[in-house]
Amino acid sequence: MPIRWKLLIACLALILADVAVAQLAIESQGEVRRSADRLYEHGMVSLDHLRSAQGVLSALSTTFEAREGQGTRDSGPLRQENIDVLLDGLTKIDETLQQSAAIATSEKTHGLIDEVRVQLSRLRASGGAASARKVVSDLAIANDEIATIAAAVLRDGRTTQRAVYAYLDQFRTGTWRAAGIAATIAILVFFLLGRTIVAPIKRATRIINSIAAKSFDNQIITRGRSETAQLLRALDAMQTSIAGQITGMEKERKTQAANLSGTIAIQGARWEAALNNMSQGLCLFDRDLKLMVHNKRFEQMFGARRFGLTSREMLDDPFLHHVLAPSEGAFFTAEMPDGRVIAISRQWIEGGGLVATLEDITERHIADQKMRHLARHDALTDLPNRLRFRERLEKLFGMPGVALLSLDLDGFKTVNDTLGHPVGDRLLKAVSARLCECVGKRDLLARTGGDEFAVIQVGVAQPESAEALAKRLIAALAAPFDIEHHKISIGVSIGIVVNSEKETGTLIDPDALLKDVDLALYSAKAAGRNAYRFFKPEMAETIERRRRMEIDLRRAVEADEFELFYQPFYDVARGTISGFEALIRWRHPERGLVSPGEFIPIAEEVGLIDAMGLWALEAACRQAAQWPSQLSISVNLSPIQFRDPDLSRRVEDILNATGLPPSRLQLEVTESLMLEDDRATLAVLQAFRARGIRLSMDDFGTGYSSLGYLTKFPFDKVKIDQSFVRHLTEPENIAVVRAVIGLSRSMGISVIAEGVETSEHYDVLEREGCREMQGYFFSPPVPALEVAGLLMRFRPQPRMSRPAGEADTSHLAFVG
Structure with missing residues (x-):
């Protein structure tokens, strides 16, 4: 299609678009006019209500003027029947004025109507104490004010309507005038472009066709600096260049034959240069x-x-x-x-x-040998990696006298988190060196993960050799490591799979083998630090039981099979119960009550602890809101829950929903929480503290750097772990308890001891200055329905003298 036609089509399209925009603007103006009419009619509705209120006022005024003429000119109060008429009329007027104010389009009108309503409300509030003359006077004033408001509403509505009509008429004229101007400009642009673009392009086309026909004597005239002029100048230069090149090529062709022999010599020299370089x-x-x-x-x-x-x-x-x-x-x-x-x-x-x-x-x-080595060896320890380990396992296992040992370091993650990754890396190197000293020359020691190692033991009597190797490995890692002036003690758990005689020479599935050794390792870790276990088929049953428990646990969350038990806190100084700790229990439909120690770790691992924790918190707060105000409620939060960025808001919502004051809520966290992201954790704890919620560190003294946590965040309370309380007869445990109580007292932090089960425990803790205790000596955890009975049975008693060495329990009336 010629350019001229394209320009014409573009011009027509612009004109049509201009007309369409103008038409759309006119239609929009019509809609604005209709909206103005509706606005005016809406204002008239408000005016109708005002006039209706005027009618009622006029009727009341007429009624009381007539009654005044019948002998009520005295200034005393109105009779009861007149009061009823007045109040009924004022109520109707107020409702009508309220409707008018609700649809008023002006804030000024709305304010004037409210002033009249206030005036009439005073008259209504007098309850007939005013005289008939006073009532008629007030009604007349209100009637005049409403008439003034109605006149203003009518005047403002008509003024606004006329102003909108005038503006729309002026805008419509301007719209069509602008559309006409735009169409005229489009037509002028079309003719201008036609002259400045189309004609030069046609000339350029003719010249190009001539050059293509090998005619280089075309006369090209260029004027101006426009793009078309530049195009013609480029064509002129191209014509000159092509003509020159053809002339040069002719000359070159004539000289090439004469120089052929020289060219061959040059090519020979180039070949020799290339060969030698x-x-x-x-x-x-x-x-x-x-x-x-x-x-x-x-x-x-x-x-x-x-x-x-x-x-x-x-x-x-x-x-x-x-x-x-x-x-x-x-x-x-x-x-x-x-x-x-x-x-x-x-x-x-x-x-x-x-x-x-x-x-x-x-x-x-x-370099290739190094790359091959790196592909199959760990970069940190230079031990074979998982790939090399897997290759060797597939080749060797199935031969007689082969055992597979899987090692997992106990306590390494804590060291890594508390002392930093550089220290952790140096520790791994030191561990690798000790392990290498324990394995034989034919054995393969590999690092298969972060703190995981594996050994393939070859060519010895089994299972005795594997057991002896496991003992050597445990003993080798038992001695403390000296890393950057840190004395670090870790352990190792070992799972073992041995190739039995009946399996010798059979095809072994490496994946099944690794699964078996993982089961053995899982069993060893469950037994505690520095333990080893051989694989047994019944270990798979243990994993299956765990899988079934996970399924039942998910169903329990949906079926609401959990309930809360409450164990009291005993205030030694006052001899009373100061609060309760909420403890979750799972009432399994077949197994009955399931221990929290059995299902809480699974809930944390599979991601159910968030839902369970929030349910427990809400249930405990709702129950505590019904108790006496001096009793607090303590609820445990899992470290997993702190990974929820909305945790503080969720706790806030629960307090608002249950109505429990924040000062009565105490949240218990463990030291392991502080090993997570310190900055994020401290931010959430500070949000709790700002809300007035008290915070307690549970199991204090059992982890790493406990004292450091008290300086990072000032907890309201620390709970002495029951492992210290149960063995108070040991001097080192008494020293720990005494240190915790003294340190907490100097920092203004209260202390509670858990696991108090005997009068001896109570006696020692009281002498050491522990002012709050918890344990079976006072009460086991009880269901919510038994809390009231527990409070009734537990009454403070006056202390009595006691023989030396006997616990003072005379002030405890509770027996349970």
Whole structure:
């Protein structure tokens, strides 16, 4: 399609778009006019209500004027029947004014109506205490004010409507005028572009066709600096250049024949230069396999060799016999007597002869060997990695006397989190060195994960050798490690699978083997630190029971099978119960009550702890809101829950929903929480503290750097772990308890001891200054329905003298 037609179509499209926009604007103006009419009609509805209120006011005024004329001119209060009429009328007027104010379009009108309503509400509030004359006067004033408001509403509505109509008429005229101007400009642009673009392009087309026909005498006239002028100038330059090039080519063609011999000589020199500057050595043999050509790189690699060297002499040469070795293929590598590695490529020449290129790849070979080593070895410890371990396992297992040991370091994650990854890396290197000293030369020791190692033991009597190796490994890691001035003690758990005699020579599935050894390792870790376990088939049943428990646990969350038990906190100073700790229990439909220690770790692992924790918190707060106000409720939060960025908001929502004051809620967290992201954890704890919620550190003293956590965040309370309380007869445990109580008292932190089960426990803790306790000595955890009875049975008693060594329990009236 010609450019002129394209420009015309574009111009028409612009005009149509302009008309469409104008039409759309006119339609929008019509809609604005209709909206103005509806606004005016809406204002008239408000006016109708005002006039209705006027009518009621007029009727009331007429009624009381008539009654005033019948003998009620005295200034005393109205009679009861007149009061009823007045109040009924004022109520109707107020409802009408309220409706008018609700749809009023002006804030001023709305305010005036509210003033009249206030005036009438005063009259209504007088309850008939005013005289008839006063009532008539107030009604007349209100009637005048409403009439003034109605006149203002009518006047404002008509003024707004006329202003909108005038603006729309003016805008419509302007819209059509702008559309006309835009269409005129589009037509002018069309004609202007037609003259400035189309005509020069036609001239350029004719010139190009002429040049294509090998006519280079076209006269090209250019004027101005426009793009079309630049195009014509470029065509002129192109015509001149092409003509010059054709002339030059003709001259070149005439001289090429004369210089052919010189060119051949030059090409020979270039060939020699290329041959001698190759990065590979090259040698050429004729059909009799005599050396005919070699380059300088060949001489640099192997020294000078005379031309005409025979194949027999080549095969006797220790450096070059590989080149003509009949057993090698077209491409191969060979190791030289001096240790270099040479890549040799051979190509037979059609008609006879051989050409070979030789490249020194020693450095590349060494780098490749390093890469192969790195691909199968751990970068930190230089032990075989999981890939090398798997390859060796597939080859060896099935042979007699083979055992597989899987090792997992106990306590490494805590060291890594508290002392940092550099210390953790150095510890792994030290562990690897000790493990290497324990395994045999034929054994394979591999690092298969972060703190996981594996050993393939070969060629010894089993299972005795595997057990002996496990004991050596445990003993080797039992001694503390000295890493950057830190004395670090860790342990190791070991799972073992042994190739039995009946399995010797059979095909072994490595995946099944690894699964078995993982089951054995899982059993060893469950037994505690520094333990080893051989795989037994019943271990798979244990995992299956765990899987069934996970399924039942998910169903329990949906079926609401959980309930809360409450164990009291005993205030030693006051001899009363100061609060309760909420403890979750799972009432399984078949197994009955399931221990939290059995299902809580699974809930944390599979991601159910968030839902369970929030349910327990809400249930505990709702129950505590019904208790006496001096009793607090303590709820445990799992470290997993702190990974929820909305945890503080969810706790806030629960407090608002249950109505429990934040000061009565205490949240218990463990030291392991502080091993997570310190900054994020402290932010959530500070949000709890700002809300007024008290915070307690549970199991204090059992983890790493406990004292450091008290300086990072000032907890309201620390709970002495029951492992110290149960063995208070041991001096070191008493020292720990005394230190915790003294430190907490100096920092203004209260202390509670858990696991108090005997009068001896109570007696020692009281002497050491522990003012709050918890344990079976006072009460086991009880269901919510038994809390009231527990509070009734537990009454403080006056203390009495006691014999030496006997616990003072005279003030405890509770027996349970």
